[in-house]
Amino acid sequence: MTVLLTGATGLFGPYIAAALQARGCDTALAGLSAAAGDTHRADLTDEAQARALVDDVGPSMIIHAAALTNVDLCERDPALAERVNRGTTATLARLADEGGTRLVFISTDSVFDGTRGEYRESDEPRPLNVYARTKLEAESEVTRVGGLAVRMNFFGRNPRGAGLAEWLIRELGAGKEITGFADVVFSPLECSAAAELLVALAHTEAAGVLHLGAADAASKLAFALLVADAFGFERALVRPGRLSDGSLDAARPLNTSLVSDRAAGLLERALPTVADGVASLSRDAG
Numbered sequence: 001m002t003v004l005l006t007g008a009t010g011l012f013g014p015y016i017a018a019a020l021q022a023r024g025c026d027t028a029l030a031g032l033s034a035a036a037g038d039t040h041r042a043d044l045t046d047e048a049q050a051r052a053l054v055d056d057v058g059p060s061m062i063i064h065a066a067a068l069t070n071v072d073l074c075e076r077d078p079a080l081a082e083r084v085n086r087g088t089t090a091t092l093a094r095l096a097d098e099g100g101t102r103l104v105f106i107s108t109d110s111v112f113d114g115t116r117g118e119y120r121e122s123d124e125p126r127p128l129n130v131y132a133r134t135k136l137e138a139e140s141e142v143t144r145v146g147g148l149a150v151r152m153n154f155f156g157r158n159p160r161g162a163g164l165a166e167w168l169i170r171e172l173g174a175g176k177e178i179t180g181f182a183d184v185v186f187s188p189l190e191c192s193a194a195a196e197l198l199v200a201l202a203h204t205e206a207a208g209v210l211h212l213g214a215a216d217a218a219s220k221l222a223f224a225l226l227v228a229d230a231f232g233f234e235r236a237l238v239r240p241g242r243l244s245d246g247s248l249d250a251a252r253p254l255n256t257s258l259v260s261d262r263a264a265g266l267l268e269r270a271l272p273t274v275a276d277g278v279a280s281l282s283r284d285a286g
Contacts, residue, residue, distance in 0.1 A: 004030060004057045004062045007106075040056070044084075054095045075129055075249045078130045084134075093141040093147065104150065105149045110128075110131065110135070155190060181245075
């Protein structure tokens with residue numbers, strides 16, 4: 001099977017690529033960065049470039065992980081967010097439909113307003129910001145052609161220092177105090193486990209919208225303390241706070257925890273907990 005992976009040089013992309021390789025897939029990597037020597041450089045907002053890429057690779061599956069994930073930038077430049085998050089997905093959905101290609105899309109838990117948490121696929125999305133709205137619109141493009149949109153939240157190590165876990169490790173490792181939001185709750189997976197689970201789901205016949213999260217949930221404060229403990233940092237460096245303490249351009253949902261029973265059933269396995277993921281992160285770092 002030939003798989004085209006977009007967003008191959010982002011935070012999650014390298015983990016997906018490794019999971020595909022472990023499964024024996026012939027994988028073509030695509031991204032704007034030249035960080036990987038074998039990466040196809042393509043601007044997916046340009047339909048001609050997107051079509052040329054798909055024609056060149058001839059994939060039987062596309063995993064679309066490329067996105068504009070900077071929530072505040074999306075809020076400041078909604079046209080760019082629309083072009084990158086919805087527009088590229090609409091193009092790939094059209095190309096997948098034309099070629100009879102399976103399309104798997106990485107969506108987000110942020111499509112919900114966060115008023116209660118423990119969201120199931122049947123719950124109504126109510127995005128609070130431009131980023132979430134454009135990802136929800138992208139989901140519709142995918143499901144319209146029979147693809148699979150997977151709502152997720154993940155954390156992992158990144159050479160560019162991007163992502164929550166990397167930031168915590170860098171700041172706490174330098175002895176700096178950080179604020180952990182006690183009122184923000186999520187159910188993230190560690191990237192290597194998330195990628196392996198995602199690739200397994202991609203090889204099922206699942207279609208529509210699917211939630212893929214940890215078996216439990218944690219506040220951002222609790223998550224920061226888990227990281228501090230796992231990496232041997234001082235817990236006293238983690239100060240409790242609230243989302244309202246932050247200076248953010250875009251509104252954020254407070255509780256985006258997901259119920260992932262359907263995914264666990266399809267995979268026929270229990271999903272890892274948040275603490276499992278942090279422990280895995282620290283083992284890999286060692």
